[in-house]
Amino acid sequence: MFGPEGPTCRELAVQALSSVERGYDLLAPKFDRTPFRTPDGVLDSVAATLAPLGPFTDGLDLCCGTGAGTRLLTGLCRRGVTGVDFSAGMLDVARHRVRTAGAPWVTWVRADARALPFAAAFDLVVSFGAFGHFLPGELPGLFAGVRAALRPGGRFAFPVFAPPRPGHPAFWLLLGFDAAMRVRNALWRPPFVMYYRALRLGTVLRELERAGFAVELRALPGFGRRADGAPRGRLVVARAPAPDGSPGQPAAGRVNS
Secondary structure, eight states: OOSTTSOOHHHHHHHHTSOHHHHHHHHGGGGGGSTTSOOHHHHHHHHHHHGGGOOEEEEEEETOTTSHHHHHHHTTEEEEEEEEESOHHHHHHHHHHHHHTTOTTEEEEEOOGGGOOOSSOEEEEEEOSOGGGSOGGGHHHHHHHHHHHEEEEEEEEEEEEOOOOTTSHHHHHHHHHHHHHHHHHHHSSSOOOOOSSSSOHHHHHHHHHHTTOEEEEEEOTTSOBOTTSOBSEEEEEEEOOOTTSOOOOOBTBSEEO
16 A cells, blocks of 8 residues: 555554554554655745744654654754653564664664653653544643653644544545554454544643643644635644743644644
């Protein structure tokens, strides 16, 4: 599927019937040849939006996969970059590809994002396409761990996109995918948590604020606007409390479109 070098239907079926960790270990060698890998256009747009907020010293790519976001951080951070993922297979691919891209100062850590082994180590944390692997009840612990990993005033950033409307074929495709995953998890163990529609932006923003972040939304360039004028792509920028303990202040309130 997804081209001659992509995974076969059989390989995807075996992955889907595995645990999340084992499934990504199996998919890792062909992951970058699937639509699951974050497109370069999204990465470039996020980098352009984050650059004026720097300079950054140390960055973390949360749930780094094969390292697409990690490469982005090497252009934004002056001293060090860390990629963390719980799939050894994905980290092996990332280690090879980012090393050949000329970034020997990247560190790779195998860890669960819900139990990050870092304390006040980063100025910037980014994540791409990972939140479908977390149930809503796991967000408080996840965001608390990210806040602990950030230095005072550090930022946690990730892109979000407007969901398709019911009249668009993608709406029904995503709805069908989530339904199939719920049926799979009701009938098969271990579960494979990957839901495209389980997490709502409002829930994410609310949990970030409960974790102590000051949150703003910045329009991502290059993705246009919907008929109602809202940006199709936005960057969530959550700032950890400042050194004096006060919450960071967004540049223009929560929403900056």
